[in-house]
Amino acid sequence: MTALAYLSWFERKIIAHIQSRWGPYYVGAHGLLQPLADGVKFLFKEDLTLPTADRFLFILSPFLALSLAMTTLALIPFGPATVYIFGQPTQLVVANVDVGLLFLFAITSIGVYGVVLSGWSSNSKYSLLGGLRSSAQMISYEVSLTLSVVGVLLLAGSFNFNEIIEHQQGYFRYVPFIPRWNVFPQFVGFLCYFISAIAETNRAPFDLPEGEQELVGGFHTEYSSFKFAMFFMAEYGNMITVSCLATILFFGGWLSPLPDGWTWQQYVPGVALLCVALYLAYDTVRNMRGLGRIQLTVVTLLAAGIGLLCLLPAVAPVILGPFWFLGKVFLIIFFYVWTRSTLPRMRYDQLMSFGWKLLLPVSLLNLVVTAFWIVMRHP
Amino acid sequence: MSIPFIMFFVFALVAVGGAIMLIVAREPIHSALCLVLVMVALAALYLLLGAEFISAVQVIVYAGAVMVLFVFVIMLLNAGVEERTNFSHMAKYAGLPLAIFLLFAIADWMANSAIGATVANGAGAPNQAAVSTRALSTMLFQKYLFPFEATSILILIAILGALVLAKKGAE
Numbered sequence: 106m107t108a109l110a111y112l113s114w115f116e117r118k119i120i121a122h123i124q125s126r127w128g129p130y131y132v133g134a135h136g137l138l139q140p141l142a143d144g145v146k147f148l149f150k151e152d153l154t155l156p157t158a159d160r161f162l163f164i165l166s167p168f169l170a171l172s173l174a175m176t177t178l179a180l181i182p183f184g185p186a187t188v189y190i191f192g193q194p195t196q197l198v199v200a201n202v203d204v205g206l207l208f209l210f211a212i213t214s215i216g217v218y219g220v221v222l223s224g225w226s227s228n229s230k231y232s233l234l235g236g237l238r239s240s241a242q243m244i245s246y247e248v249s250l251t252l253s254v255v256g257v258l259l260l261a262g263s264f265n266f267n268e269i270i271e272h273q274q275g276y277f278r279y280v281p282f283i284p285r286w287n288v289f290p291q292f293v294g295f296l297c298y299f300i301s302a303i304a305e306t307n308r309a310p311f312d313l314p315e316g317e318q319e320l321v322g323g324f325h326t327e328y329s330s331f332k333f334a335m336f337f338m339a340e341y342g343n344m345i346t347v348s349c350l351a352t353i354l355f356f357g358g359w360l361s362p363l364p365d366g367w368t369w370q371q372y373v374p375g376v377a378l379l380c381v382a383l384y385l386a387y388d389t390v391r392n393m394r395g396l397g398r399i400q401l402t403v404v405t406l407l408a409a410g411i412g413l414l415c416l417l418p419a420v421a422p423v424i425l426g427p428f429w430f431l432g433k434v435f436l437i438i439f440f441y442v443w444t445r446s447t448l449p450r451m452r453y454d455q456l457m458s459f460g461w462k463l464l465l466p467v468s469l470l471n472l473v474v475t476a477f478w479i480v481m482r483h484p
Numbered sequence: 485m486s487i488p489f490i491m492f493f494v495f496a497l498v499a500v501g502g503a504i505m506l507i508v509a510r511e512p513i514h515s516a517l518c519l520v521l522v523m524v525a526l527a528a529l530y531l532l533l534g535a536e537f538i539s540a541v542q543v544i545v546y547a548g549a550v551m552v553l554f555v556f557v558i559m560l561l562n563a564g565v566e567e568r569t570n571f572s573h574m575a576k577y578a579g580l581p582l583a584i585f586l587l588f589a590i591a592d593w594m595a596n597s598a599i600g601a602t603v604a605n606g607a608g609a610p611n612q613a614a615v616s617t618r619a620l621s622t623m624l625f626q627k628y629l630f631p632f633e634a635t636s637i638l639i640l641i642a643i644l645g646a647l648v649l650a651k652k653g654a655e
Contacts, residue, residue, distance in 0.1 A: 162513075204617065207540035211527075214548025218520070221552065225513060225559050233559065240556045244549065251544075264537075264617065 116442045123446045147334040162226035167335035170219025174342030181349045183427045204264040217243045224324040235324035245460040246304040252468040253297035256475040257354045270358035288355040295355045297468040302347040310448040348437040359426035374428035378412030499525035512558045523547040537617040
């Protein structure tokens with residue numbers, strides 16, 4: 106939950122800096138307490154329910170959206186299947202399901218209802234239009250999203266996330282410095298996946314369901330207070346899920362890009378965090394005044410503390426998998442935000458023709474080529 | 485009373501209850517949503533039987549794709565509240581007894597047939613070899629390849645038919 110809130114802070118900051126602004130600045134040092142302030146604001150706002158709305162569905166849909174977005178995170182493995190924390194075997198995934206990928210798609214495919222039902226039950230034309238648009242968009246792009254992933258499945262021969270990741274271990278035979286991540290053989294698949302994932306999560310440049318210039322707020326026009334916040338959090342949750350999935354399928358999940366032989370790499374997370382702490386300390390002394398100085402000192406100490414903890418011999422090997430995983434996810438989310446801040450929204454007919462006439466054939470072609478390649482190699 | 489046994493009854497009740505609600509509900513959207521509930525409950529039942537692949541596909545295809553299209557069309561046409569009519573005499577005097585008779589016939593068959601016996605004894609003990617994704621695909625694409633392809637051609641013909649009908653209306 107906190108991660109979701111801070112993702113909104115992160116996004117506002119990045120977009121602001123890309124557009125030469127400062128972003129949230131006044132609530133806490135660098136606006137770090139802004140998400141907290143937003144959360145409190147959402148909680149204390151008046152909760153409106155239209156008398157003409159379908160009450161049950163109106164209340165159900167934000168719950169549906171948020172709970173489904175959270176459920177998918179249970180399927181994501183953050184590290185190797187079994188790690189030893191103080192000698193205890195521990196799993197870094199909540200549910201290691203045999204057909205994990207399919208379950209994830211199943212849950213996200215139900216997630217459409219959150220948007221569609223909120224649009225319908227609000228009983229308002231803007232919401233209805235937003236709901237209609239999003240259901241059409243999500244159906245269209247779900248097809249290419251699923252198809253673009255099948256290439257990876259063919260390569261790995263499994264639906265299980267851990268097996269898919271382990272299949273990407275090692276390096277290419279002829280270029281021994283490039284890790285065997287699926288993004289290289291499946292580059293077209295990755296492009297298709299990423300574009301349809303942006304559309305699937307209703308983010309710019311595909312955020313037509315909530316195009317504020319035409320539809321006020323799209324499907325969540327009539328929602329206020331914490332129900333609105335739930336939609337907001339669901340959107341960010343879906344963003345995280347999609348980025349995690351991209352990391353698992355195309356970027357080797359929790360595998361390190363460095364060779365296994367380099368044992369010193371287990372100190373990388375700790376040293377990286379300590380560097381961050383060092384920069385924060387410099388920033389505190391140099392730029393902060395008054396209350397901001399105290400707040401940033403706390404953050405610095407936290408970063409330094411966690412960094413030192415990561416250097417302990419008992420923790421260092423365990424933290425390595427999650428470190429690489431979260432690092433890759435972070436980069437993908439950054440790319441997501443970057444796209445949003447630079448590209449204008451597409452027109453609706455462009456969206457549809459792009460999805461059906463370009464993305465779908467290309468991902469089908471990718472699938473066929475991959476299948477042929479596999480058959481040629483293992484006749 | 486093991487946990488899977490209790491879970492079976494929970495999901496079975498949800499499925500049957502959803503099916504009844506589907507008929508009773510007056511808003512078309514509510515009916516469609518009840519159908520989604522039935523689909524998800526069925527997927528949960530498949531999961532209880534150990535068929536993970538089928539259960540996931542059930543949710544993706546039926547709940548996630550087909551029903552979204554249903555809801556989409558209902559929203560697009562803005563279908564109003566259904567009018568309620570009284571039971572027709574035909575339904576009252578012929579349909580109801582027939583339905584009850586059918587129910588008992590199925591129950592009787594379940595109790596006496598071989599399938600019924602295995603269900604009652606093993607409570608659907610999962611047969612891993614038969615439900616694994618790999619086994620399913622070899623069955624589908626080697627043993628039953630011809631029926632599979634025939635079905636896909638059938639579906640293709642249905643799509644073409646729908647297209648032709650839609651074209652005819654537009655002209």
